[in-house]
Amino acid sequence: MLACGNCNSVKSDKPIVLSDFFWPDKDNTALAFEYSTGAVISPSPVLSPKQKQMAENTIKLTGLDRIPSSDPLINPEAKDRRWRERRTAYDKAEHSKVRLSTCNTIEMREQIVETATSTGFFSIWMTVFKNDIDMMTRFINAFPGTSANCYDASCSPVSRGAL
Structure with missing residues (x-):
């Protein structure tokens, strides 16, 4: 299991290379991500370029970059709360x-x-x-x-x- 049920369901069964991502069971993701006002998640600014790419990959893989809209034409993932x-x-x-x-x-x-x-x-x-x-x-x-x-x-x- 990657993380919570929501992150796992967004990840689904996409083929991945494990070393391209941060994993909460082996990496201290508190170092990889930054939370800003409004609960927006982004890669930590202190990461190396390779680590930043890994953080971006992880955010995208799990859908943590999704911000819902009430308009399904703007954001079809609006159900992601x-x-x-x-x-x-x-x-x-x-x-x-x-x-x-x-x-x-x-x-x-x-x-x-x-x-x-x-x-x-x-x-x-x-x-x-x-x-x-x-x-x-x-x-x-x-x-x-x-x-x-x-x-x-x-x-x-x-x-x-x-x-």
Whole structure:
């Protein structure tokens, strides 16, 4: 399995060369991709040209570059709602960060983790809270399947695999 069911279904059974892509089970994709406001995913600007191409290949293969339109003539993949779901998660993370700045308690931090894990999109929460080591540590520990060895003590992503 590549990743989530949606990414796998978009990938389908297209023939691929494994070494042309980043894979979440062997690569620390936190180093490969950047999430910007609006939950847009792009290759990280610090990648080498070869790594950038691998990141672009991965984004295209999984359909993470799709942004839905309500007009099927403009975007026939409008049924792909992942962008809207990422955007909703990004907005929730941003709102949570603002709330934390006005009510910085253990209980608020725990509530944010509960919201994050029920919403999903680990990478978005890590992006929004990138300057809060405590929150990032909480996310790393709370999201099932997250490999703690992909992060150093300051919660910065560390290389594994092709990165």
